[in-house]
Amino acid sequence: MMNASELLLDVRQLRVAYGKVEALTGIDLRVPKGQIVTVIGPNGAGKTTLLSAIMGILPSKGEVHFDGRLQPVPEVEKLVGQGLGLVPEKRELFATMSVQDNLELGAFLRYRRGDRHLATTLAEVYSLFPRLFERRHQQAGTLSGGERQMLAIGRALMGKPQLLMLDEPSLGLAPLITREIFRIITDLRRQGVSILLVEQNARAALKVADYAYVLEGGAVAMEGPAAQLADDQRVIEAYLGLASKHQELLAS
């Protein structure tokens, strides 16, 4: 269904082991340009490990092709330079620095390469997150959970990534804020940013995504177009259920 030339990220047979324990056992995953791909699955399925390995934070075996180039040993700094952004689960903000400093640092590599048009990007990020503009002089550590998530996403956007990887963006956030974050995710796709979204909130994730992978025990258990998976009986039983009906409301 997708042809290779429009693939932005192509992961083949990715394996990660913590000592003798295999956390990922040969993952194949593709993200085409301009799409939202989501990875859902229970706790401990290896979702965060997957993103860390693609980013080069964890050592891995297998092949990672990004933007048509094979990354022999994925290196964080190099991948960031090629346009891959990761918003990690822990956000990893610069807590004692101001919101604006955090954002400016997101564009560090662009600045280092002589790109001086940071102000335009900064204005775009502020228009996407007016809350951050209100709090631009505040220390990042004093923000609320939702604002921190916005800052983490905004900071990653300052680097003008081609592919943004989001790890549990709704984790620990109030339902209304979650909804806001998902609205922004769809906004971003409209602006041409491809997204790899890792989520526990399966219903919301399947709603915004084009394509989905279900990760279980370190391997891909199911994959397919998101709309199709959302109707799949097994997915409904395992991840959607009746109890999470309210999530659908929030994701709308």
Place this chain on the structure above:
Amino acid sequence: MNFQIAVLLGQDGVTNGAIYALLALSILLVFTVTRILLIPQGEFVTFGALTMAAIQSGKPTALGWLLLALVLIDCALDLRQMWKTGKQAGAMNYGEIKWSAIKIGYTAMLLVLLHSLTLADIPMLAQALLTLALVVPFGPILYRLFFQPIASAHSLVLLIVSIALHVAMVGIGLLLFGPEGARTAPFSDSGFRLGPVMLKSQTLWVILVSIALIVMLFIAFERTLYGKALRATAVNRMGARLMGISPVFAGKVTFAMATFIGALSGILIAPITTLYFDSGFIISLKGFVGAIIGGLASYPIAAIGAVAVGMVEAFSMFWASNYKEIIVFTLIIPFLLWRSLTSRHVEEEE
């Protein structure tokens, strides 16, 4: 003690304190960004001072050859790394060759300058610049050779390597500069009369340059994106990596700054005190006391603490000169007590 003696001692205290403050700041900077306690900081001071003295006496110092040797090792390692990753990727990235050529060319140029100029006759500013050009590259190269391969090791390992490097550098200092102490000519001979006392012009130089340097550091860290990037690395290493700020880059830059500050301090105090190849340690240790007073975290408190160390040292020299060092280093105990009693234990989330 009368007023005149107090002013003289105060003058000494502030001069030494200013140097300790510079060293405290650079120890703090290196520690927060790389987790390395830079024990060899003092050696950069003596290398700076003794190189300046050698240049003033017209001898081309052998330090240039040491630099050349280290640069060659450094380039060989970089090129090997490039070869290895290049073979894996199936395409070579030839950027490293250009960098190696620049580094070797720079060192060769320095060596030519050292051996062709009549060093004793060039203006003092040129001598100082040449000294800095010679000593400062040691910082990033030492980081590359000894700390970059173990950058993610436990901080205790980093400390051990740091001590080893200090011992090695003291030995190399003896080899390069010999056991004699050296003193350089003061920047200018004039003095200033302030009320009843004479202010030595070198004292003013030390204080002015220190203040200028501290202000420059402040501006660099508060206003420029590169400075903010270094701070960001200190605040959150993983976050900084995700922004493409590589720890290697941050490490090399902080080491370059530390060497610059150290060598400049050496040049500044060389006309006031006689420095030997092994004098650096005790000087940087006093800067370290200042950094401890600041809790290895606060820049302004570290600077003030270091100036206080200089004052205490000067006045204890008058009252109990035999116990001068003991008094200074005992200062650390009440501060450690106070720190450990007042600091709350925060569980690291990791």
